[in-house]
Amino acid sequence: xxxxxxxxxxxxGALLLVAASATAAALARDPVRQAxxxxxxxxCLTVLFTFLQxxxxxxxxxxxxxxxxxxxxxxxxxKVRRSTASRHDxxxxxQEGGDES
Amino acid sequence: MxxxxxxxxxxxxxxxxxxxxxxxxxxxxxxxxxxHPYGTRAVATSLRQRTANVVSSVNxxxxxxxxxxxxxxxxxxxxxxxxxxxxxRDERVGxxxxxxxxxxxxxxxxxxxxxxxxxGVYIVAHGQLSPGGGFQGGVILATGLHMAYxxxxxxxxxxxxxxxVLDLADALGAGAFVALGFAGLIAGGAYLQNVLxxxxxxxxxxxxxxxxxxxxxxxxxxxxxxxxxxxxxxQAVEVRPARNSGSGGGT
Amino acid sequence: xxxxxxxxxxxxxxxxxYGMVTSRDIIHAVGCLAVTQSSTYVLLLTVxxxxxxxxxxxxxxxxxxxxxxxxxxxxxxxxxxxxxxVTALLLALAIQIRKRHGxxxxxxxxxxxx
Numbered sequence: 001x002x003x004x005x006x007x008x009x010x011x012x013g014a015l016l017l018v019a020a021s022a023t024a025a026a027l028a029r030d031p032v033r034q035a036x037x038x039x040x041x042x043x044c045l046t047v048l049f050t051f052l053q054x055x056x057x058x059x060x061x062x063x064x065x066x067x068x069x070x071x072x073x074x075x076x077x078x079k080v081r082r083s084t085a086s087r088h089d090x091x092x093x094x095q096e097g098g099d100e101s
Numbered sequence: 102m103x104x105x106x107x108x109x110x111x112x113x114x115x116x117x118x119x120x121x122x123x124x125x126x127x128x129x130x131x132x133x134x135x136x137h138p139y140g141t142r143a144v145a146t147s148l149r150q151r152t153a154n155v156v157s158s159v160n161x162x163x164x165x166x167x168x169x170x171x172x173x174x175x176x177x178x179x180x181x182x183x184x185x186x187x188x189x190r191d192e193r194v195g196x197x198x199x200x201x202x203x204x205x206x207x208x209x210x211x212x213x214x215x216x217x218x219x220x221g222v223y224i225v226a227h228g229q230l231s232p233g234g235g236f237q238g239g240v241i242l243a244t245g246l247h248m249a250y251x252x253x254x255x256x257x258x259x260x261x262x263x264x265x266v267l268d269l270a271d272a273l274g275a276g277a278f279v280a281l282g283f284a285g286l287i288a289g290g291a292y293l294q295n296v297l298x299x300x301x302x303x304x305x306x307x308x309x310x311x312x313x314x315x316x317x318x319x320x321x322x323x324x325x326x327x328x329x330x331x332x333x334x335x336q337a338v339e340v341r342p343a344r345n346s347g348s349g350g351g352t
Numbered sequence: 353x354x355x356x357x358x359x360x361x362x363x364x365x366x367x368x369x370y371g372m373v374t375s376r377d378i379i380h381a382v383g384c385l386a387v388t389q390s391s392t393y394v395l396l397l398t399v400x401x402x403x404x405x406x407x408x409x410x411x412x413x414x415x416x417x418x419x420x421x422x423x424x425x426x427x428x429x430x431x432x433x434x435x436x437x438v439t440a441l442l443l444a445l446a447i448q449i450r451k452r453h454g455x456x457x458x459x460x461x462x463x464x465x466x
Contacts (some may be wrong), residue, residue: 004404004406007404008403011357011398011401012356014361015281015356015357015360015394015398017355018360018364018390018394019360019363019364019367019373022363022364022367022368022390022391023363023364023367023389024373024382025383025387026367026368026370026384026387027176027367027369027371028318028380029376029377029380031377031379031380031383032305034380034383035383038386038387038454041387041390044391045390045394048394048397049393049397051402051403052397052398052400052420053405053406053407053408053419053420054395054397054400054407054420054425054428055232055407055409056154056156056157056232056233056234056237056425056429057393057428057429057432058232058396059224059232059233059237060236060237060429060432060433061388061393061432063240063241063244064408064432064433064435064436065239065242065390065462067244068240068243068244068326068330068436069386069436069439071247071330072329072330072436072439072440072443073379073382073383073443075330075334075336075337076333076337076379076443076446076447077379078337079333079336079337079340079450080379080450080456082337082340082341082449083450083451104459107373108373108374110371111369111373111374115366115369115370117365118362119362119366122362123359123362126355126358126362127355128356129358130399131354131355131357132354132358132398132401133356133401133402133403134356134402134403135402135403135418137400137402137420137421138373139421139423140400140402140408140419140420140421140422140423140424143421143422143423144408144419146416146420147408147458148410153409153410153411154408154409154411155408155409155410155419155422156408156422156425156426156429158422159422159423159425159426160426160429161428163404164426165428167430171430171431171434172430172434174388174434174437174438175433175434175437178434178438178440178441179437180439181441181444182437182440182441182444184446185441185445185447185448186444186447189451224440230409230411231409231411232407232409233428236429236430236433237433238433239433240433240436268375302410303411322433325437326436326437327438329440332444333440333443333444336447
């Protein structure tokens, strides 16, 4: 019985972490910062799903939420910023393609 | 709609939603309730079908048709992304720059790539016994391959990634799921009915159709996500807009 | 504790929608959509939790053990992976919008063009 109570406290703690990181990810204005916060959210969700006895979902959330989705967002940001940089800075910079991002 | 009007509308809707949602939550069974009629029936059915992983049994046996739908969404969105990100006529391709990597990172990557790929295959193959299956294992296979990008650079990744084969594998995985469903019809049952020999409970070959569907989904998800990431990497690293590209142009 | 998990799911949903409504960048809006989506996983899995239940695998546990609800787990599991590919589709649309219209600010996209 006591293990079930401990389990529920763990779930409540993980839930608060998830809610906090989700709020932070939604409020972050810069997509790069948001991608990092989404990875944190993915990690918190993984912990929550493990406590909720759902290792299957935790496994896919770990791979998708912490790696694939943030990576896709970062690549999109890089693509969008690079074409902005080459458009504004003229041709000679465009050749190299803004490699600062 | 203007920006401020949109935000005001959001707050009005959010207040109503919060009130109604909270009211609805009071009517739900309590968190951690002992009564789960569907869950109990799913567990009983899964044990009858000799599948130790009940989640896999629900996904690939009891609700296999729903998974076929999910898998079609996956296939369609991979296809749509490839079409959207194909190289346009007014874009040039520049050679990617070689990255510099610490020797220790390179060594770690060299060790980790085969281990991660092996873990992915293990998770796909044991989907009917332990946590895992085609969806999770496929993603692990895809991300494991990209460790080569972290450890070495883009050119190494391109060399170990046969995109034409993976495009085909993605379609074959999706097709295999559909084709395996016909086994039920041939045996005189329903579409996607689990008619194969069920095997011994707890063995790798148990569950009938479940491991085969898992393998099909694993191939599809793995190759699909590699192809997706490849087209995004291609856009971000290689493709540049042409010098005199349409709107705006240089200053 | 009887309602807290469901309310947390509602909070995550509203936070994600707020982010989308106030967004000035389509890529940012797609990220917020991912947050909104995660609220459904939280709701599904907390509805399926059973006090004292173990994960629904019978590899080395007695067949009479009490488990949590596997049906909602199966629902969430496929959606996590499928959701990632749909996110990729939306991001590909964002790249196309940037190429054709030269902006990723949804407010600057007035009317159809081309």
